[in-house]
Amino acid sequence: MTELIRMRGVSRTLTGQGEPRAVLSGIDLTIRGGQSVAVVGRSGSGKSTLLSLLGLFDRPDGGTYLLRGKDITHLPERRAAALRSAGFGFVFQRFLLLNHLTAAQNVAMALVNGQGWLTRRQRRAKVLAALDLVGVAHLAGHRPPRLSGGEQQRVAIARALVREPEVLLADEPTGALDTETGNLVVEVLRGAARRGCGLVLVTHDREHADKMDTVLELVEGRLT
């Protein structure tokens, strides 16, 4: 499997109102295409901070971050934004769908920026294919308020997958769902990894974590 992500010795210190705090230190992480990785850890252990670094929403203070062998540790924001939308898909606990748009229109929103060369027909085909991958193509014309939580999250995953990202980053995607629906969503995410995505799943749910290829635990900012 191709190596997608390699972090070595990554650290991040955050300064809020109080003293600077070393939130992450000595993070070594390798993720390959098709590999699913769960990140677990107590509240405050640094999971979201790690996802922010992986998704280029934030930069490390120390160490290196390579994507496909290219050093992106200190990428300027303009290039980071381009890479974020081309290479990464994001799924959050809150589905963040627009209620006045249909499921298909919500997914199509992800194709608006940077993919302007697509014809309407191509765009439609991509949207339906993404909805189909997560098993909700039949709901393409429905607006989010008419969908269940699990269906909404699957639309949100379709939105993350429609650009065919190399890496899918999911932050507590089952946090707002009941167990059965959560299991379904985890299966959908695993499916994305099986098709070649690198998947990072941050979760509090040990059962969901154990379904991934690799489980990493963050303890006080260090991976074990």
Ligand SMILES: Nc1ncnc2c1ncn2[C@@H]1O[C@H](COP(=O)(O)OP(=O)(O)OP(=O)(O)O)[C@@H](O)[C@H]1O
């Ligand atoms: N700007 C900041 N300045 C100082 N400390 C911060 C700042 N932002 C976050 N922190 C601290 O960094 C630690 C890690 O936060 P992070 O959100 O990454 O944890 P987490 O493992 O995702 O937690 P949770 O499971 O509750 O979401 C927490 O103790 C948090 O209070």
